[in-house]
Structure formats: structure tokens, C-alpha cells
Amino acid sequence: MTNSSSVQQHEHIAHYLRSAIKEGTFSTGDPLPTEAELSRRFETSRGPVRQAMSTLRAEGLISSGRGRRSVVLDKVSTQSFDDVISFSQWCRKSGIQPGQKTQWVARRKAEAALAAQLEISDCDPVVSVYRLRLMDGAPAMVERLNYPLSVGRHVLAFDTDAGSIYQELIDNGVDINHATRTIDAVGADQEDADLLEVPVGTPLLRVRRRAFTLEGTPVEYSDDRYLPWKASFTMNSTREHPNALSMVSDASYVN
Known part of the structure; x- marks a missing residue:
């Protein structure tokens, strides 16, 4: 499989999962299909599946898994x-x-x-x-x-x-x-x-x-x-690369 087709497959899988979460096929707390199940469904290797899952984790929609099946965390974009x-x-x-x-x-x-x-x-x-x-x-x-x-x-x-x-x-x-x-x-x-x-x-x-x-x-x-x-x-941050997020109380702003 070429790199371009892998990217397209990864985006296709991510779109399918994102839409299924948004439409309620997978609700908050539900486990997602395994990598093997998704690989069979989309007739692809596990590489594009892992890329798609990584995309949804970065978006805050699913859990990291860590050896277990990822579950739905939220359906809000x-x-x-x-x-x-x-x-x-x-x-x-x-x-x-x-x-x-x-x-x-x-x-x-x-x-x-x-x-x-x-x-x-x-x-x-x-x-x-x-x-x-x-x-x-x-x-x-x-x-x-x-x-x-x-x-x-x-x-x-x-x-x-x-x-x-x-x-x-x-x-x-x-x-x-x-x-x-x-x-x-x-x-x-x-x-x-x-x-x-x-x-x-x-x-x-x-x-x-x-x-x-x-x-x-x-x-x-x-x-x-x-x-x-x-x-x-x-917002994603690490100890090595902290993000300059601050909480302020400020009544002065432009309406």
C-alpha cells in the first residue's frame, strides 16, 4: 500500500468513527471496535487504524486505551x-x-x-x-x-x-x-x-x-x-513542554 493510500485510509477510518460517535452508534463509555476488527472491516493493515485512533484521541473523543480497548469519552467536536x-x-x-x-x-x-x-x-x-x-x-x-x-x-x-x-x-x-x-x-x-x-x-x-x-x-x-x-x-501539555495556560479574573473586555 502506498503512502498516499494509507493516508486516505487513515482519514476514512477516522471519519467513520467520528461520525459513528456523533450519531450515537457509539455512546459515551462504549468501547470501540478493536484494531483487528477495524482492520478487517476496512481491509487494511493496523497502521492506518492506529493513525485514525490517534487522531480521535488527540481530538479528545476517545480514551488512550493503554492495552485495553479505547472507549468513547465525548461526542462533542x-x-x-x-x-x-x-x-x-x-x-x-x-x-x-x-x-x-x-x-x-x-x-x-x-x-x-x-x-x-x-x-x-x-x-x-x-x-x-x-x-x-x-x-x-x-x-x-x-x-x-x-x-x-x-x-x-x-x-x-x-x-x-x-x-x-x-x-x-x-x-x-x-x-x-x-x-x-x-x-x-x-x-x-x-x-x-x-x-x-x-x-x-x-x-x-x-x-x-x-x-x-x-x-x-x-x-x-x-x-x-x-x-x-x-x-x-x-489542550495537551507535557512536563518537558508546559503550555502557557493561565486562569484570570478580568472584568475588562470588549463586548
Whole structure:
């Protein structure tokens, strides 16, 4: 078997298991088929099966096994805290079809709090986007994206219903090197509740992100609000490579 076919088989097996967990064929606590059973089912060696299982473990969906059969830990799609910035890329990696419905795109003047996040002057021009994001056609998240005009000009020229803004910026040479994220919970306001089709006050998982160039210049400030049963976040760290995760109490933020 060639390397390319092995990769395709590994992705195919991972998609099958991920879908079976999502649809309830395997419930939380259920054991998964053994490597031998999956090898027979997909007519492959154990290598692609192990790759697929490793993918699902990294996503937080199944246990490590450690000599025993892996069991289902969760059916909620997970995103690594250090993963790609793009919602579209994350969905596709998880076997989910991403979508979007843009509510508005605007060039406006930055209020003081937003200007501070982007490290620009008050009233400097910014480009802001408000979109509903979909997972397999269903509402999943609302996003508020904000860019300094030097970056946002690419967004103004882009059909934001067409796909990934992140990919469009990369394709136009925008340097998005790293990001910081702050995660907390907020209640859905009327605007978000209407889009997400939930009652006002429904708890949402909020992820506020600042993205930077290699030199540390902010190029994006975003506020993403997920339905908690649509997404969760995982973080993997080791003693040798600790992750700079911190817990803070901070009442100052941009709404």
C-alpha cells in the first residue's frame, strides 16, 4: 500500500468513527471496535487504524486505551487550543461541513476598547464582520471579526459568504503567525439568540482571540460565541513542554 493510500485510509477510518460517535452508534463509555476488527472491516493493515485512533484521541473523543480497548469519552467536536485559527479548516479536519451567513460587513471607526486590542489609535478605521457560522448546515457559532484597515481591505473585497476569511487573508500575504485566546462563558443576547435559534440567556462558550504577525503586530481581534454542545476545546501539555495556560479574573473586555 502506498503512502498516499494509507493516508486516505487513515482519514476514512477516522471519519467513520467520528461520525459513528456523533450519531450515537457509539455512546459515551462504549468501547470501540478493536484494531483487528477495524482492520478487517476496512481491509487494511493496523497502521492506518492506529493513525485514525490517534487522531480521535488527540481530538479528545476517545480514551488512550493503554492495552485495553479505547472507549468513547465525548461526542462533542473538539478544537485544540493551539490549533489553526480557521473555523473552516477545523470543521473540515473534523469531518464537518462548514458554512456561514454574513449579517454585515462594515468599515467603521474603532472605539477605544477595540483600538486598544488592535494597538491602533482611537477612531482609526477598522473593518468588522458579523457572521453566523454553521456546522453541517446547523447554527453553531456567531463571530465578530475586527481588522485594522490595512488588513481589512482584503475582507472588503471578499465575498464573506464564500468561505474562510482566514484563508483569504493568507492568500493575500497577510502574516498571521500566532494568536492568544481567552475563553469564558456568556449568556446569549437577543441578537445572538435569534441567530443561534436558542432562548436569550443560553450559556455560550466565548473565545476572544488576538492574532499577530511574526513581529507581534496585532492583525485581528475576534469574539466567537459557540453553542457549548457544538464545540469544546482541548489542550495537551507535557512536563518537558508546559503550555502557557493561565486562569484570570478580568472584568475588562470588549463586548
